[in-house]
Amino acid sequence: MSDLTVLGVETSCDETAAAVVRLSASGEATVLASVVGLQTDQHAPFGGVVPEIAARAHVETIDSVVAEAMARAGTGWGELSAVAATAGPGLIGGVMVGLSFGKAVALARGLPLVAVNHLEGHAVSARLAARIDYPFLLLLVSGGHCQLLRVDGIGACTRLGSTIDDAAGEAFDKIAKSLGLPYPGGPALEKLAATGNPDGFDLPRALLGRPGCDFSFSGLKTAAAKLVAETPEARRADLAAAVQAAIARQLAERTRRAMLACAPDLPPGERRFVVAGGVAANGAVRKALQDLAAELGWSFDAPPLAYCTDNAAMIALAGAERLALGLTDPLSAPARPRWPLDAAAAAERPTHLPGRKGAKA
Ligand code: KG4
Ligand code: ZN
Secondary structure, eight states, X not given: OOOEEEEEEEOSSSEEEEEEEEEOTTSOEEEEEEEEEEOHHHHGGGTSOOHHHHHHHHHHHHHHHHHHHHHHHTOOGGGOOEEEEEEESSOXXXXXXXXXXXXXXXXXXTOOEEEEEHHHHHHHGGGGTSOOOSOEEEEEEXXXXXXXXXXXXXXXXXXXXXXXXXXXXXXXXXXXXXXTOOSSHHHHHHHHHTTSOGGGOOOOOTTTTOSSSOBOOHHHHHHHHHHHHHSOGGGHHHHHHHHHHHHHHHHHHHHHHHHHHHGGGSOGGGOEEEEESGGGGOHHHHHHHHHHHHHHTOEEEOOOHHXXXXXXXXXXXXXXXXXXXXXXXXXXXXXXXXXXXXXXHHHHSOSSOOBTTBOOO
């Protein structure tokens, strides 16, 4: 296999992103350019992402974001091996913008199209900056997802657990909102928590004795909202610190179970743990997981912060890895609001009531 150079496009939430990534014949990834256009200012007045506003903003900026990525990479269109675009899961209006843009590029330039699952992008994101061989245990924690997956390779993920209500990032965002913090809430809550003492509040510990690796954050969200109303301004930082510690603790507790379940199949040198997704940017979460990995003898990797939150470099890399396996998609590839990585587990053991169109993730 020769080197592959792939343009990636990501528009599934509120980042309009494009990147160019080269995957060498020996499997090494180099990010030639990664551009992320943020729409935060447009959503901030509403306290969260408004799908319609996101889709319109993607339409307005996708062209210039892709042009900037190509210019920064110094790559001519003729040097590209393929174009990869997120085809789901996500906000459907936004997904359609990026996927249609990717199809147009593929058609105009005669390139193969790779329709990428956004979650597979997060799954490979740590491989953008470090050599991490398959298989690895992945904790994917973002605003929309909270899952533990065993990743044996591209297209080969087994879901070990998932949230039965909110995602961890959603919990950060909603609790931040009830604390009166600006959107996006996760980073704002972490900043406030930095000056607080986490020990003063009694918060619920969801699913504590329950077997398996599922997560639940709705009890914490309700308890925190109640405490916010009773807590004086001077103690808000302590409450933020307590909430952050509770989320970190649950993530580590469930990851511990997944590590113990996977360990018997893996020789000690092959126990690799990766955390990815926006919440992996949180220092307390990283530390809890790092300590756990050290305790149980697993390696620990997290992508650099720029690749934790949504970006197109991870989509380009997932696309390049798919292309290397000969996996491309026709121009009729659908945009999918719901698209579980482990479709069998999602169908057999849905953590949410499956909607009309099936399990979300
Ligand atoms: O991966 P991502 O950019 O988008 C999704 O695919 O959801 O994750 C965004 C989520 C948001 O909920 C945001 O509040 C959270 O990641 N997040 C954080 C931090 N940075 C981002 N949560 C806690 N602490 C942070 N430092
Ligand atoms: Zn994401």
